[in-house]
Amino acid sequence: xxxxxxxxxxxxxxxxxxxxxxxxxxxxxxxxxxxxxxxxxxxxxxxxxxxxxxxxxxxxxxxxxxxxxxxxxxxxxxxxxxxxxxxxxxxxxxxxxxxxxxxxxxxxxx
Amino acid sequence: xxxxxxxxxxxxxxxxxxxxxxxxxxxxxxxxxxxxxxxxxxxxxxxxxxxxxxxxxxxxxxxxxxxxxxxxxxxxxxxxxxxxxxxxxxxxxxxxxxxxxxxxxxxxxxxxxxxxxxxxx
Numbered sequence: 259x260x261x262x263x264x265x266x267x268x269x270x271x272x273x274x275x276x277x278x279x280x281x282x283x284x285x286x287x288x289x290x291x292x293x294x295x296x297x298x299x300x301x302x303x304x305x306x307x308x309x310x311x312x313x314x315x316x317x318x319x320x321x322x323x324x325x326x327x328x329x330x331x332x333x334x335x336x337x338x339x340x341x342x343x344x345x346x347x348x349x350x351x352x353x354x355x356x357x358x359x360x361x362x363x364x365x366x367x368x
Numbered sequence: 369x370x371x372x373x374x375x376x377x378x379x380x381x382x383x384x385x386x387x388x389x390x391x392x393x394x395x396x397x398x399x400x401x402x403x404x405x406x407x408x409x410x411x412x413x414x415x416x417x418x419x420x421x422x423x424x425x426x427x428x429x430x431x432x433x434x435x436x437x438x439x440x441x442x443x444x445x446x447x448x449x450x451x452x453x454x455x456x457x458x459x460x461x462x463x464x465x466x467x468x469x470x471x472x473x474x475x476x477x478x479x480x481x482x483x484x485x486x487x488x489x
Binding site: 294296298303304305306309345347350351355356357359360361362 | 403405412413414415418425427428429463465468473474475476477479480481482
């Protein structure tokens with residue numbers, strides 16, 4: 259069982275927006291602004307999409323945004339495109355100086 | 369250009385040992401934290417271990433603590449993961465990844481392609 263809880267799947271049509279939640283506790287998500295999000299296409303390595311809750315690395319589309327409220331972080335993808343179809347994982351630093359990942363969310367673009 | 373090349377993954381019997389390597393180029397390990405993350409077949413990501421750029425901070429997931437050891441050779445710019453007392457549940461694709469700075473351990477911005485470890489008799 260993963261330490262962070264994500265929905266197993268979400269879906270949306272091209273052009274729509276979707277949000278993926280990541281729920282933890284006051285010992286991880288709620289403790290710091292240290293949530294990150296990774297995208298993983300089948301057979302590929304993970305790719306960093308969001309770090310420190312809402313920051314985008316250079317080269318990542320501004321259609322990707324992140325936020326946090328209490329023990330729950332969220333990744334929003336606006337203007338869905340076919341290429342966004344992938345697995346998405348949240349990650350959080352914890353108060354025991356370790357990292358936790360969510361179980362992953364499969365995004366299907368209809 | 370940052371490159372991370374993992375190697376060392378093989379089929380090993382339960383109870384056996386293995387050392388994974390991650391050869392880094394385009395940056396120096398001394399200036400960046402590094403991590404190992406694994407992914408069992410068809411499953412999600414699981415953090416395994418990380419080491420700070422200074423080498424002074426090392427942490428492990430509870431599932432591998434006492435069995436796995438992270439280290440690096442600055443002269444070879446290579447990260448290692450020594451894996452002992454291997455179990456079937458350690459079967460996974462093992463990724464190494466680079467942090468943005470020597471003491472920043474909470475996210476990783478470049479990843480290798482992984483090396484497959486299979487633990488089976």
